[in-house]
Amino acid sequence: MATILVVDDSASMKKMVTFTLQSAGHTIVEADNGAAALAIAQKQATDLVLTDVNMPQMNGIELCKKLRSLPNYKFTPVLMLTTESGMDQKSAGKEAGATGWIVKPFNPDQLLKTVSKVLSR
Amino acid sequence: MSIDLSQFHQVFYEESYEGLDAMEQGLLEMDVEAPDDEVINTIFRAAHSIKGGSGTFGFNQVAEFTHVVETLLDEVRSGDRAMNQSIMDLLLVSVDCIRSLLQDLQAGDDPDLTQATDLKSQFEAILNGESASSESVGEVNSEDNTAEPIANEGGGKGYKIHFVPEETLLQTGNEPTRMFRQLAEVSDDCIEVSANLERLPSLTAMNPEHCYLAWDITINKAIDRSEIDEVFEWVIDDAEVVITEFDLSDSTIEEQASEQIEEPIAQAVSSEVESIAPEPAADKAPVENTAEKEPAKAKAKAKASTPESSSIRVSIDKVDSLINMVGELVITQSMLGQLGQNFDITRVQRLQEGLAQLEHNTRELQESVMKIRMMPISFVFSRFPRLVRDVSRTLDKKIDLVLSGENTELDKTVMEKIGDPMVHLIRNSIDHGIEMPDVRIAAGKPETGTVELNAFHQSGNIVIEIKDDGAGLNKERIQQKAIENGLIDESTTLADEQIFDLIFQPGFSTADAVSDLSGRGVGMDVVRRNIASLNGSIEVSSETGKGSRFVIRLPLTLAILDGQLVKVGEEIFIFPLVSIVESIQMDDTAINNVGGHSDVLQLRDEYVPIVQLHEIFSVNKDEPPADDNIVVVVETDGEKVGVVVDELLGQQQVVIKSLEENFKKVEGISGATILGDGTVALIVDVSGLSKMSGTSIKQIDSAHKAA
Numbered sequence: 105m106a107t108i109l110v111v112d113d114s115a116s117m118k119k120m121v122t123f124t125l126q127s128a129g130h131t132i133v134e135a136d137n138g139a140a141a142l143a144i145a146q147k148q149a150t151d152l153v154l155t156d157v158n159m160p161q162m163n164g165i166e167l168c169k170k171l172r173s174l175p176n177y178k179f180t181p182v183l184m185l186t187t188e189s190g191m192d193q194k195s196a197g198k199e200a201g202a203t204g205w206i207v208k209p210f211n212p213d214q215l216l217k218t219v220s221k222v223l224s225r
Numbered sequence: 226m227s228i229d230l231s232q233f234h235q236v237f238y239e240e241s242y243e244g245l246d247a248m249e250q251g252l253l254e255m256d257v258e259a260p261d262d263e264v265i266n267t268i269f270r271a272a273h274s275i276k277g278g279s280g281t282f283g284f285n286q287v288a289e290f291t292h293v294v295e296t297l298l299d300e301v302r303s304g305d306r307a308m309n310q311s312i313m314d315l316l317l318v319s320v321d322c323i324r325s326l327l328q329d330l331q332a333g334d335d336p337d338l339t340q341a342t343d344l345k346s347q348f349e350a351i352l353n354g355e356s357a358s359s360e361s362v363g364e365v366n367s368e369d370n371t372a373e374p375i376a377n378e379g380g381g382k383g384y385k386i387h388f389v390p391e392e393t394l395l396q397t398g399n400e401p402t403r404m405f406r407q408l409a410e411v412s413d414d415c416i417e418v419s420a421n422l423e424r425l426p427s428l429t430a431m432n433p434e435h436c437y438l439a440w441d442i443t444i445n446k447a448i449d450r451s452e453i454d455e456v457f458e459w460v461i462d463d464a465e466v467v468i469t470e471f472d473l474s475d476s477t478i479e480e481q482a483s484e485q486i487e488e489p490i491a492q493a494v495s496s497e498v499e500s501i502a503p504e505p506a507a508d509k510a511p512v513e514n515t516a517e518k519e520p521a522k523a524k525a526k527a528k529a530s531t532p533e534s535s536s537i538r539v540s541i542d543k544v545d546s547l548i549n550m551v552g553e554l555v556i557t558q559s560m561l562g563q564l565g566q567n568f569d570i571t572r573v574q575r576l577q578e579g580l581a582q583l584e585h586n587t588r589e590l591q592e593s594v595m596k597i598r599m600m601p602i603s604f605v606f607s608r609f610p611r612l613v614r615d616v617s618r619t620l621d622k623k624i625d626l627v628l629s630g631e632n633t634e635l636d637k638t639v640m641e642k643i644g645d646p647m648v649h650l651i652r653n654s655i656d657h658g659i660e661m662p663d664v665r666i667a668a669g670k671p672e673t674g675t676v677e678l679n680a681f682h683q684s685g686n687i688v689i690e691i692k693d694d695g696a697g698l699n700k701e702r703i704q705q706k707a708i709e710n711g712l713i714d715e716s717t718t719l720a721d722e723q724i725f726d727l728i729f730q731p732g733f734s735t736a737d738a739v740s741d742l743s744g745r746g747v748g749m750d751v752v753r754r755n756i757a758s759l760n761g762s763i764e765v766s767s768e769t770g771k772g773s774r775f776v777i778r779l780p781l782t783l784a785i786l787d788g789q790l791v792k793v794g795e796e797i798f799i800f801p802l803v804s805i806v807e808s809i810q811m812d813d814t815a816i817n818n819v820g821g822h823s824d825v826l827q828l829r830d831e832y833v834p835i836v837q838l839h840e841i842f843s844v845n846k847d848e849p850p851a852d853d854n855i856v857v858v859v860e861t862d863g864e865k866v867g868v869v870v871d872e873l874l875g876q877q878q879v880v881i882k883s884l885e886e887n888f889k890k891v892e893g894i895s896g897a898t899i900l901g902d903g904t905v906a907l908i909v910d911v912s913g914l915s916k917m918s919g920t921s922i923k924q925i926d927s928a929h930k931a932a
């Protein structure tokens with residue numbers, strides 16, 4: 105299965121996302137914010153990045169921009185975990201090179217469905 | 226896949242409370258005139274996380290309410306709205322409201338939505354009143370349907386999709402073949418894809434990272450239009466996507482055939498799609514099945530989960546050090562084990578060394594386990610800025626709160642119980658201590674009063690100081706009130722400390738009118754009792770016109786006690802080491818009888834009531850009393866008592882076991898412990914003992930003066 109980088113400053117969201125994806129057999133790498141995620145990405149290629157948008161230190165948009173400049177992450181799917189009110193976040197995300205988004209609130213099944221959309225088998 | 230979301234609830238609650246604390250703190254330190262961007266961002270992020278989490282974990286009432294809070298914060302953040310005092314007040318009340326909603330949910334109750342509804346309409350009034358930039362949920366949800374609307378969904382209609390992505394499509398991580406695979410999934414493989422090579426440049430002009438292909442997709446199955454929209458959801462802005470319907474009965478087969486002949490490349494793509502399609506189709510069915518059941522189940526579980534499964538966050542350092550100690554303990558244990566296998570007297574030396582090491586390991590391990598329960602007192606202190614702000618605003622007083630020693634650590638249980646007494650003391654300081662601004666100015670003081678909170682460690686205790694620069698305690702009024710209440714009579718002369726101490730007596734209140742704040746029937750006696758129940762003490766000192774200072778002393782933990790072992794007859798008792806002032810040996814002549822019924826010990830220039838431990842606890846003493854008495858002088862609530870015992874044994878740390886839970890409450894005994902040899906020793910409750918002695922220092926003093 106895939107290796108997925110999960111980036112969220114909220115422990116509960118991260119736990120839920122991680123648990124769900126692990127249950128589906130994926131390997132998870134976790135980071136608390138964009139800066140930490142970028143540090144991981146510089147060392148390791150992953151199959152997918154799931155990132156929250158609003159985070160301290162480096163937000164998801166900034167992270168996405170930076171990821172696209174890394175050779176290993178040029179085409180890696182990056183999904184934003186965004187909220188319903190954050191429509192401008194979606195376009196900002198796209199501009200930064202994000203593949204798509206998952207709208208909060210979502211349940212584990214929606215998450216898995218969306219993730220399967222972007223994972224090559 | 227079915228995942229029980231309730232397993233994440235506890236983490237969600239904890240992080241939400243933390244978020245709310247951060248919001249509150251941010252709001253309190255914010256300068257309304259010129260709010261700091263970073264502070265607003267922090268507040269916004271906290272609200273945003275709570276909204277996201279509460280929606281995800283099924284707490285929709287919280288999510289809905291937090292949504293309006295977040296929307297307003299977002300406007301402030303983006304500069305569309307200026308912060309002002311009324312918004313700030315509203316936000317602060319909202320923090321309380323969200324907290325109480327979460328607390329209700331955590332306790333398994335249906336949250337009370339009255340306040341939330343009321344606040345929500347206030348928010349909406351602000352949002353709709355002036356600003357154009359607010360987004361409502363409804364608007365947002367409709368956004369995705371940007372492709373031309375088609376009223377007739379399904380009903381024997383297939384779809385033709387013309388898909389021309391922008392060349393940069395791949396750079397966002399979107400991948401057309403993945404999208405086709407998804408379409409194949411939703412249409413049960415009834416799909417044809419043909420590639421259009423028109424845009425393909427010559428090899429030299431080609432950028433390998435660009436996408437030059439366009440596609441025509443035919444779906445030969447009546448599926449829901451929304452399924453197609455979902456596939457193109459993320460690329461709709463970066464591509465030309467034209468979706469048209471056609472009648473499935475007519476032209477399908479014909480067209481299929483012609484396309485297959487004309488476009489061999491399309492065949493290749495389409496067969497790729499087909500070859501991978503069956504697998505996803507196979508595991509898709511169970512996914513959909515569980516999708517419906519799951520939310521209902523999560524809700525049921527959430528209700529059933531028990532409240533108050535309290536947990537603490539422990540820093541990784543503490544856990545690491547614990548693991549380290551256990552490692553050392555295991556090494557020592559195996560060393561001793563080896564030693565024991567073929568032991569002879571020549572190896573006694575090594576055994577002793579091993580045992581010493583074991584003792585060392587055990588003590589360190591015990592200390593680190595205790596440290597796990599230790600948390601910085603900032604957890605208690607952090608609620609006071611808000612309290613001070615609210616109370617001082619109600620009273621129209623100007624007050625600065627100064628906190629220091631927030632990182633001083635103490636046991637979590639002690640921490641939970643010290644909050645309420647502290648709230649009471651701080652309210653008292655603000656209500657009765659700090660004067661109105663005009664009074665302060667007239668007294669030559671700065672207009673703004675100061676309340677200081679300080680915490681520090683001192684010889685195995687944590688000391689918490691609450692200091693104000695207000696008017697100080699009014700000695701005359703306290704005395705007068707005490708006389709009115711019959712606590713003292715008019716002829717009694719008391720030292721300042723003794724007068725101040727009267728405020729801790731039951732039924733004592735100097736507040737002339739019961740104010741909304743402090744005089745709510747909870748007196749200082751309750752404060753003292755609460756603190757005493759934690760094995761702590763409280764003292765007050767005050768100077769008229771300068772202010773008052775309350776000092777609370779608490780043990781760092783309730784689980785372990787540094788004890789002095791004493792022997793009376795055949796029984797062993799334990800005194801908490803912290804309450805012992807000194808232990809002395811003296812002959813009978815030092816003990817006088819005062820007033821015919823109580824013994825006192827003249828200790829330098831003081832008189833201390835004497836308690837015979839064997840009398841109080843009815844211990845059989847075969848031997849006649851020795852000429853030399855050993856007197857352990859203990860202090861509690863500012864009073865000293867001399868306790869006569871037979872013998873002083875060692876000092877050691879003892880683990881406190883509740884006598885009440887295992888036997889019953891015994892007056893004068895605060896608990897029990899099991900000693901190294903397996904016998905049970907009782908721990909003396911020093912304050913209880915001094916009450917049982919039936920004599921107080923005041924009575925003795927006055928008796929002595931009278932004599």
